[in-house]
Amino acid sequence: MDRKAHSYHDSHATDRDIAFFELGIKLAALFHIAIGSPIQNNTEVLNQIALGLKKSIECQPFVKKADVSINLFSENGEYIFTKQHPYDYTTITGKNLQAEVEIQYKNLNLVGAVKWIPELNYPFMSIKKITQL
Amino acid sequence: MDRKAHSYHDSHATDRDIAFFELGIKLAALFHIAIGSPIQNNTEVLNQIALGLKKSIECQPFVKKADVSINLFSENGEYIFTKQHPYDYTTITGKNLQAEVEIQYKNLNLVGAVKWIPELNYPFMSIKKITQL
Amino acid sequence: MDRKAHSYHDSHATDRDIAFFELGIKLAALFHIAIGSPIQNNTEVLNQIALGLKKSIECQPFVKKADVSINLFSENGEYIFTKQHPYDYTTITGKNLQAEVEIQYKNLNLVGAVKWIPELNYPFMSIKKITQL
Amino acid sequence: MDRKAHSYHDSHATDRDIAFFELGIKLAALFHIAIGSPIQNNTEVLNQIALGLKKSIECQPFVKKADVSINLFSENGEYIFTKQHPYDYTTITGKNLQAEVEIQYKNLNLVGAVKWIPELNYPFMSIKKITQL
Numbered sequence: 001m002d003r004k005a006h007s008y009h010d011s012h013a014t015d016r017d018i019a020f021f022e023l024g025i026k027l028a029a030l031f032h033i034a035i036g037s038p039i040q041n042n043t044e045v046l047n048q049i050a051l052g053l054k055k056s057i058e059c060q061p062f063v064k065k066a067d068v069s070i071n072l073f074s075e076n077g078e079y080i081f082t083k084q085h086p087y088d089y090t091t092i093t094g095k096n097l098q099a100e101v102e103i104q105y106k107n108l109n110l111v112g113a114v115k116w117i118p119e120l121n122y123p124f125m126s127i128k129k130i131t132q133l
Numbered sequence: 134m135d136r137k138a139h140s141y142h143d144s145h146a147t148d149r150d151i152a153f154f155e156l157g158i159k160l161a162a163l164f165h166i167a168i169g170s171p172i173q174n175n176t177e178v179l180n181q182i183a184l185g186l187k188k189s190i191e192c193q194p195f196v197k198k199a200d201v202s203i204n205l206f207s208e209n210g211e212y213i214f215t216k217q218h219p220y221d222y223t224t225i226t227g228k229n230l231q232a233e234v235e236i237q238y239k240n241l242n243l244v245g246a247v248k249w250i251p252e253l254n255y256p257f258m259s260i261k262k263i264t265q266l
Numbered sequence: 267m268d269r270k271a272h273s274y275h276d277s278h279a280t281d282r283d284i285a286f287f288e289l290g291i292k293l294a295a296l297f298h299i300a301i302g303s304p305i306q307n308n309t310e311v312l313n314q315i316a317l318g319l320k321k322s323i324e325c326q327p328f329v330k331k332a333d334v335s336i337n338l339f340s341e342n343g344e345y346i347f348t349k350q351h352p353y354d355y356t357t358i359t360g361k362n363l364q365a366e367v368e369i370q371y372k373n374l375n376l377v378g379a380v381k382w383i384p385e386l387n388y389p390f391m392s393i394k395k396i397t398q399l
Numbered sequence: 400m401d402r403k404a405h406s407y408h409d410s411h412a413t414d415r416d417i418a419f420f421e422l423g424i425k426l427a428a429l430f431h432i433a434i435g436s437p438i439q440n441n442t443e444v445l446n447q448i449a450l451g452l453k454k455s456i457e458c459q460p461f462v463k464k465a466d467v468s469i470n471l472f473s474e475n476g477e478y479i480f481t482k483q484h485p486y487d488y489t490t491i492t493g494k495n496l497q498a499e500v501e502i503q504y505k506n507l508n509l510v511g512a513v514k515w516i517p518e519l520n521y522p523f524m525s526i527k528k529i530t531q532l
């Protein structure tokens with residue numbers, strides 16, 4: 001199956017190229033699946049939503065492990081999203097989502113991450129760790 | 134806050150109208166958040182993904198309870214999605230998602246559901262139960 | 267087909283109940299499909315992305331018309347998202363999305379809307395207009 | 400800005416590694432944004448929905464060009480999704496979505512694609528073309 005899959009890539013793509021390509025796929029899939037999901041500032045609720053996302057991304061090809069966390073949210077201390085009234089909740093955004101995904105493709109183990117980088121004003125996806133097996 | 138929110142609706146909208154409107158919102162939000170998430174045929178994994186979706190929808194206004202389940206999947210017995218090789222997984226679709234959402238708005242308790250109806254070839258959203266409190 | 271569909275609802279659900287239920291479904295579907303899509307501050311680009319969303323929602327049952335617009339975005343005048351560098355873009359959020367959906371179900375014509383209400387700190391979905399045909 | 404962004408990656412990540420990582424991100428973002436959007440078998444409607452997706456992905460960092468098409472759908476000739484009745488529509492899935500994304504990162508120009516590969520029973524993302532500038 002792997003060999004079949006490999007044959008669909010350009011023949012100049014190396015195993016290393018494909019490994020980084022796959023890492024990018026995983027992080028973006030996770031991000032776009034998560035964004036927009038309702039959350040509130042309750043640690044147990046946040047943990048269960050994060051666990052569901054982790055388990056889902058771990059179903060994807062080559063994923064060894066995913067870690068997902070959703071940060072508690074406060075904006076000027078004014079909006080606290082603890083369900084004090086029906087509309088008191090928010091959603092997962094690029095600002096409160098943090099995740100790491102570890103994949104293995106052939107003899108490369110890669111860890112990628114997504115988190116909000118204030119300096120970039122951006123939920124930046126990065127290559128955290130490269131391990132040759 | 135409720136009164137403020139109510140003032141944004143057409144003045145001819147009754148509490149009952151708003152209750153059914155809110156029920157529709159919840160089911161469609163759940164559906165579109167869930168669709169496309171990776172899954173595999175492992176009951177524990179499916180349960181944890183379903184639990185994450187339940188907890189997320191329960192953060193929305195007026196939701197009393199959500200129940201989500203993802204059905205095991207087989208297509209002609211051929212594709213079984215148990216992660217026997219890296220590509221052996223599928224995603225949540227209208228065919229394998231089942232959910233019920235219970236909301237309370239003013240003195241109405243409503244239960245809505247979404248599930249695949251083969252006769253309609255459609256993941257149909259329905260009003261299951263109407264209870265006057 | 268309509269009669270078949272109707273039979274899946276609780277028998278106490280009136281046509282009016284179903285109409286408001288369907289209106290809620292359309293707005294939430296639109297919202298969750300749109301959220302997270304990359305955008306930049308270029309009117310033509312925003313219009314084409316909005317048009318794609320409009321056309322998609324108009325495929326749903328009972329929709330007569332959808333209008334979608336995405337507001338130009340600026341945050342303190344600092345982040346202007348005009349693609350001055352590769353990371354200079356943002357995504358559709360509850361704050362910059364505005365939409366109206368008109369549906370007809372039996373003899374009711376309904377218009378619903380979603381837009382950010384600063385007072386509620388919330389992308390509020392409302393019933394805008396109820397017309398008996 | 401690029402240099403700042405680069406500093407968030409592992410120092411062993413080469414420009415080539417980052418280029419393939421970014422290519423994977425674009426394809427998965429496109430896929431998960433598109434999946435679940437309502438469509439029907441009307442060429443003009445499909446083209447406008449596809450154009451909206453193309454324009455959105457072209458807002459992402461390093462994207463030179465995206466091409467998106469949504470295939471007409473028929474299942475055993477029975478379900479044709481032409482809006483002959485309100486429920487006669489379908490949604491974008493891994494089976495009817497086809498897209499290519501071209502990015503440029505430093506001196507590499509890469510084209511990636513996603514389309515359904517029946518042999519793999521999978522919407523496979525592939526590296527189509529690698530050009531050193």
